[in-house]
Amino acid sequence: MMSTPIIAQAKIYVSIEQAQKILFQNQSLTKAPIIITDELQEKMRLASSIRYPFRGDRIWKTSDGSWLIIDEVIGKHEMITYAVALNSNGSILGIEILEYVESYGYEVAEVDWRKQFVGKTAKDPIKLNQDIQNIGGATLSCKHITDGVKRVTSLYDLSLKTIR
Amino acid sequence: MRRCQALLGTFVEISTDQDDSQAINEAFSAIKQVQDLMSFHDPSSELNVINQTVHLEPVAIHSWTAEVLKIAQEIYEQSNGLFNCGIGHRLVAAGLLPCHMDLSIYQMSGIEDIRFIDPQIIISSKPLCLDLGGIAKGFAVDKAVESLISRGIESACVNAGGDLRVFGPIPMSIQIRNPSRHTQLIDIGSLQNGAIATSSLYFSKRDQLQSHIINPLARDESEVHLHFSDSYSVVAKECVYADALTKVLALSQATDHPCLNYFSAQAIRITT
Numbered sequence: 001m002m003s004t005p006i007i008a009q010a011k012i013y014v015s016i017e018q019a020q021k022i023l024f025q026n027q028s029l030t031k032a033p034i035i036i037t038d039e040l041q042e043k044m045r046l047a048s049s050i051r052y053p054f055r056g057d058r059i060w061k062t063s064d065g066s067w068l069i070i071d072e073v074i075g076k077h078e079m080i081t082y083a084v085a086l087n088s089n090g091s092i093l094g095i096e097i098l099e100y101v102e103s104y105g106y107e108v109a110e111v112d113w114r115k116q117f118v119g120k121t122a123k124d125p126i127k128l129n130q131d132i133q134n135i136g137g138a139t140l141s142c143k144h145i146t147d148g149v150k151r152v153t154s155l156y157d158l159s160l161k162t163i164r
Numbered sequence: 165m166r167r168c169q170a171l172l173g174t175f176v177e178i179s180t181d182q183d184d185s186q187a188i189n190e191a192f193s194a195i196k197q198v199q200d201l202m203s204f205h206d207p208s209s210e211l212n213v214i215n216q217t218v219h220l221e222p223v224a225i226h227s228w229t230a231e232v233l234k235i236a237q238e239i240y241e242q243s244n245g246l247f248n249c250g251i252g253h254r255l256v257a258a259g260l261l262p263c264h265m266d267l268s269i270y271q272m273s274g275i276e277d278i279r280f281i282d283p284q285i286i287i288s289s290k291p292l293c294l295d296l297g298g299i300a301k302g303f304a305v306d307k308a309v310e311s312l313i314s315r316g317i318e319s320a321c322v323n324a325g326g327d328l329r330v331f332g333p334i335p336m337s338i339q340i341r342n343p344s345r346h347t348q349l350i351d352i353g354s355l356q357n358g359a360i361a362t363s364s365l366y367f368s369k370r371d372q373l374q375s376h377i378i379n380p381l382a383r384d385e386s387e388v389h390l391h392f393s394d395s396y397s398v399v400a401k402e403c404v405y406a407d408a409l410t411k412v413l414a415l416s417q418a419t420d421h422p423c424l425n426y427f428s429a430q431a432i433r434i435t436t
Contacts, residue, residue, distance in 0.1 A: 013168045022185055097168035102347065135349060136397060137326040137341030138364040142170040
């Protein structure tokens with residue numbers, strides 16, 4: 001062994017506020033939560049093959065009718081929080097990953113990944129590339145994100161597009 | 165600021181201390197453009213146009229595609245055929261890539277039959293099924309780095325799902341996954357103005373997929389998919405070379421392969 005191994009952990013990329021800026025620059029967004037009925041939940045499940053429920057409380061709208069939706073994909077090996085920006089006609093403006101937790105529900109239970117952030121204060125900003133790792137290795141597949149985005153676009157077709 | 169988008173079938177991270185969202189957006193756009201040109205999955209990509217028509221008529225291609233094909237041919241030659249992008253049909257047959265054309269009627273040729281009749285026009289005497297999956301990710305990382313530099317970013321890391329390049333005055337510490345237990349990381353030291361790419365099969369094994377490392381020199385079916393449990397990394401100045409040369413390293417298992425030396429690259433093998 002070349003050195004002490006570290007548990008591959010979670011990464012926080014951007015906050016919801018930062019994602020809003022990245023995807024909509026300075027446009028103002030209004031929170032527009034919707035109630036996901038059982039019927040809608042079931043239709044979204046069929047459209048995307050994602051089983052766990054969608055949360056309708058992380059939806060925002062711009063004055064020109066665009067949407068920002070935060071969702072998660074929870075796979076056997078990971079949990080990914082991501083933001084999807086949709087145009088008023090439902091086309092995708094952009095997708096940004098907010099948080100990536102590897103080996104979700106397995107390693108996380110063993111070692112709290114947030115430990116690497118413990119002791120950091122506002123004066124001691126998390127220095128990228130020093131405290132958090134640049135991880136090389138075999139290619140990690142992002143195919144779960146594709147299913148997640150399908151679920152979000154199905155939400156638009158089934159519900160958002162009828163909301164004015 | 166550290167950002168991540170799902171591109172090239174993987175998670176692409178761009179991290180820099182400079183808070184310039186626009187520069188990062190443009191770097192992601194460069195990667196997206198490589199994806200649009202060279203994706204095997206996207207039926208309308210330039211790569212799929214090449215695969216479907218290059219043996220029938222000359223095909224005009226984007227300068228970036230031309231650049232990748234030139235480098236792929238150079239590595240093909242220097243590796244005596246160990247690196248060959250003309251293995252798309254093998255990956256389709258294994259269910260690792262989607263099928264966009266009838267592959268059964270042809271005897272597929274390789275990258276060596278691509279001929280440039282102009283810097284951006286190619287033709288092939290034989291049908292072929294190119295997959296740039298073993299080189300385009302590294303190329304995309306390089307294009308993102310070039311884009312960041314042109315926008316005045318002084319130091320950053322671009323990591324496309326494990327193939328990464330760093331630039332700037334500060335060396336950056338790099339960890340690679342332990343092939344015996346991929347959730348563990350091994351600190352391999354720091355890298356300054358360089359790239360590292362890795363080939364290994366732990367995710368393929370975890371997801372019960374056939375090996376995606378294809379031996380282009382296979383004499384029969386049993387030799388087509390390479391099986392190994394170690395991890396092979398290559399350090400090079402540019403990520404396109406690091407990415408492609410991991411295939412030469414994994415196939416030859418020779419950390420002193422002359423091809424690595426030719427491209428001023430170095431090998432790291434982590435055994436299980």
